[in-house]
Each structure stands twice: as C-alpha cells, then as structure tokens.
Amino acid sequence: MTIKSARVQQLFSQTRTVCIGRLLLDVPAESAVVYGPSYAPWPLTTYIGDAEKKESVVAKRLAETLEERNIASGNLRGEDSLVGTLREGGFAGQKIVFGITKGNSAIYKIDSYVAAGENLFVQTADPIAAEKDKAIQDLNAIASALRYRELTEIPTEAGACVDGGFIAETPYLRFEAFNLGVRLQAFPDVHFSLSATNKDVLVESDALEPRLRQAEEIANHSGQGGWYSRIKTFRRGRRQIGHWHGFEMLAWKPAQETEGESHEFVYVSQGEPKNALRPLLELELHTGVLDNRVGNAKPSLTDEEAVELWDRLTASIRVRPYK
Template sequence: MFKIIMSPYRRLVLVATTLLCLLLFIFINHKANGDNMPATSARVAQLFTKTKTICVGRFLIDVPQEAEVVYGPTYLPWPITAYPGKGESIDMVVAERLSELDAEKAWASGPLLDNDSSVGKIVNGAMPNQKIVFGVSKGSSRIYRIDSYIRVNDDLFIQRADPISSKKDAAVRELNVIAESLRSRGELEIPTQPGVCIEAGFVSDHTMPSHEALNIGVRLFEFPDVHLALSVTKKNAFVESDALEPRLRQAEEMASRSGNTAWYSRIKTLRRGRREIGKWHGFEMLARKPAQAEEGASHEFVFVSQGEPKNPLLPVLELEFHTGVKENRIGGTNPSVSDDEAVAIWDLLTGSIRVRPTSAQ
C-alpha cells in the first residue's frame, strides 16, 4: 500500500487552493442571492480549481489545468533539444547535417586539420538508435561541433557539444552517458527515480552531469498576457552577481543617471524583501510598472535564490512573472489582472515549487 507523503509547502498550497475554492463558492452564492461582491478572489479561485503538476529538472510545480508549458534551453551539461513525435525523421535530419560538413571542413583550422581529426565523420553512439556527427563550431574554426542524434521511441533528441580538440573524447563520453540514461516521458509523468525531467524525456542519474540548467515558461489560457518563467541552474561556485538586490540597486542608479528618475519613482512596489520558497532563501521584488513611450503598463515580479553550489537539489532559482505580454512583448497590451490578482497568482504558482520525491530520498 502506498503512503502519500506531502511536504509542508505542498500542504500550504493545498490549503490555499481549498480556501480559494471556498471563496469561489461564497461568491457564486452571493451572486445567486443578488449580493454585490468583487470578483477578484473568484477569478483566481476559478483559475486554480483544476491544476496539473509539471516536472522540470528535479522539481515540481503546480499550474492551472489549461496552462501552456513551454520548455526553454536545457543543458546536461551540453544543450539538448527534444523533438516530440519526430523520431522517424532521424535519418533525414542526420543526412541534412552531413550535407553541411564539406563547407565546414574548409572552415576548419589548427588541430581540426590534423591527420587524426574527426571532422566530417559519423559514428554510432552508445545506443542502437544514436548517431554522432563531427563538424566545426561556428564560434571558432579550431573547436569541434559534435551532434548526438538519439531516437527514443517516437521522439528525437539532439544534443550538441562544442569542445576543444583535447576535450573531444571526454565530450563524446558525456554525450553517450546522456543517451544511455535517456527515456521518453509523457508531459504529466512524474518519475520516482533520481534524475532530471526534460521536455518529452527523463535522464536518470547514471552519472550526475557536471552542469545542469533547465528553463520553462508558463502561459495562462484564461489570462493570455500573464507569463511565468522558471529557471534552475546547478553551479559549482557561488556567483555574487546572481543576487537580485545588487541588480535592483544598479537599476535604480542607472535610472537616476539616465534622467528616468520621474518614471522610476512612479513604479508601484507591491512587495519587496526576503522570501523563502521551499528550502530556497532568496529575495523578491513585486512591482507594477507605469507605461512608457513605447511600452504599456505591466506587472514585473522577480525572485532569485543563489541556492547552494554543487547541490542539484538546491540550485540557483530564478523566477520572473509578467503581465501585459502580447506576442512576446512586455507592455504590448493592458494587464488582464489587478494588482491583487497578480500577487495571488504569483504566490500560488511559486509557492508550489518543490523537490520531486524519489526512491532515493
């Protein structure tokens, strides 16, 4: 018999959701009796009546059922991109890549021209449906571009490494390790073994990557102009510039120097200060920005925690929340939510972020 273990933060979100649903019930009841009641709480309650749990990296987040989740750049430790449902196209994609190699050979220089150079070669990877192609990086004629093409069931994954010549073999080993550890995953599947969720896939902890970075965007169907971006990055050292507070002070100083003090002074701060999300200790800034000449008013919320170096379960966590987004342009339309609604949505989304439970914990 399975016992469901729920973290205190998950319980908090559950309680909050229950209270919001209760508010929705009260709102509907009041409307039925002809009472006049603001719809703010009711709209947020309705939004979170049904949610789905998304796995990103080693973490989970609860989002509204109809929300669209878009996966951004993923690094394990090299960038890897998923092409769901494109597994059958692997031969065609590899052939297209091979057709580019003659031009790249002419671009190669230094060690990539040596007799033992791999430029132009294609080899089998560690897995039956994996091919590795060696070319030349666009960034430097002395650096390899190594593409690993992996078919997993109906899906295609492409991972690209750009090592210097002396690190070529090490990069190939890293690409093979990921290919060996990779399997397909449905959008709502929550794996129980240790590892990393990526778009359409899961990479088990065969060998922990030296670098992990994952990004997702959440777009709300009910409020299309409201976007949340989540980024987790495992770093090997504490990077002081990651902190949010110095960046805010710098922005204030730049506004003063550039003559934008009047506009900056009209920014409405909704919340600013220290905050904890799960085990992350960080700093957040919640503000409503006034309109500018070429940009309308919008909400901009940010949270940053510097995490703990080398700890995959406590990476750098960065969260950004915007309203008024249209065609990926902030301030392209009027915000569809009030200040209170924006804060409530932000709290419910960010408050649900937690470490994914695994069999190793």
C-alpha cells in the same frame, strides 16, 4: 492561503503537476507549458514527435559537415580530424556527427542524435580538439541515461526531467540548467518563467537585491528618476520558497514612451553550489505581454490578482521526491 479573487480561484479549480529538471510545479490545467533550453551538461533539444525523422536529420547534418571540412582550421584540419564524419554512439541507435562550431573553425560541433519513444533528442557539444574524447563520453553517457517520458509522467527515480524525456541519475550530470515557461489561456498576456541552474560556486552577481539597487542608480543618473519613483511596489524583501532562501520584488511599472504599463515580479535564490537539489532558482512573472514584448498589451490582471497568481505558482515549487 486565502484566495480573494474569483477569477484566480476559478483558474486553479483544476491543476496539473509539471516536472522540470529535479523540481515540480503545479499549474492551472488549462495552461500551456513551454520547455526552454536544457543543459545536461551540454545543450539538449527535444523535437516532439520527430523520432522517425532521425535518419534524415542526421543525413542533412552530415552533408553540412562535409562542406565544413573545407573551412576547418587548426587541429580540425589535420589527419586526426573527425570533421565530416559519422559515428555510432555508445548507446544503441545513437548517432554522432562531427562538424565545426559557428564562429570558430578550430572548435568542434559534435551532435548526438537519439530517438526515444516518439521524440528525437539532439545534444550538442563544442569542445576544443584536445577535449573531444571527454565530450563524447558525456554525450554517450547522457544518451544511455535518456528515455522517453509522457509530459504528464512524474518519474519516481533519481534524475532530471526534460521536454518529453527523463535523464536517469548519472555522474555525467555534473552541470544542469533547465528552463520552463507557463502561458495561461484565460490570460494570454501573462508570462511566468522558471529557471533552475546547478552551479559549482556562488556567483554574487546572481543575487537580486544588488541588481535592483543598481537599476535604481542607473534610472536616477539617466533622467528616469521621475518614472522610477512612480513604480508601485507590492513586496520587496527576503522570502523562503520550500528549501530556497531568496529575495523577491513584486512591482507594477507605469507606462513609458515606448512601453505600456505592466507587472514585473521576480524572485531569485542562489541555492547551494554543487547541490542539484538546491539549484539557483530564478522566477519571473510579467503581464501586458504581446508578441513576446512586455508592455505591448493592457494587463488582464488586477494588482491583487497578479499577486495571488504569483503566490499560487511559486508556493507550489518543490523538489521532486524519488525512491
């Protein structure tokens, strides 16, 4: 690949490899990597450096669940209810607290706490009462498969990378969803994101091309056809990234009444259902971002630089090899 921009070339003069889920991505060394929500199969959150706070965090949550006993309903009010209780998990040091889910007092909120290395991992399940035992099995299995990982470590065994941790291969990883954001110190208005989701079935609404056509129709019917016609499209069509066959749209959007100009690049590959090594892959790049609002700042990249940056980042995405 030929780099035409001196600024992009300088940006990639030093790179580092990031592990997210079962994938790898090469990013500029100076960039900040932000891990988003993880599901394995239940939501999993990492609290970097908070391992020593595990007992106090568990105690606080347990106190909350004691109050929740008073508003529990259905099977969660019966003699067999576990709401307001603390149990040892199936993994040494793992704690499990039982409460109720916000918005539905008849559904459990089961929190699993594991300290690994310097990090605290909290996984939350929200099963109905009849499926709580299955959810507990999930939480115990992931807790036993989870270990600490330095952010620079690229594991060599099968499994999935999460923020500050690694989940070794287990049958309980039947659903996976991992998210990652990249922020550039040199170009703070540029936001790149990656989402990888292993689904059981092909969901037609995930496809990008039909969504683009629908957006055009909505714009024309809502009186925004003039603005939409001024969008500058750099590329629109099918593209293969590694093993993924998908569709991409690279465009510059002109300013609107409440939003400044910006670049919006999107790629979607539906992957292969039930294949964790070929997940649904969704990639996005936006410029002009300030305070998490697109069009809130003037884009710091030219059109050519934005395309080059996109190509460098996306072309590096690959499945992490393992023994």
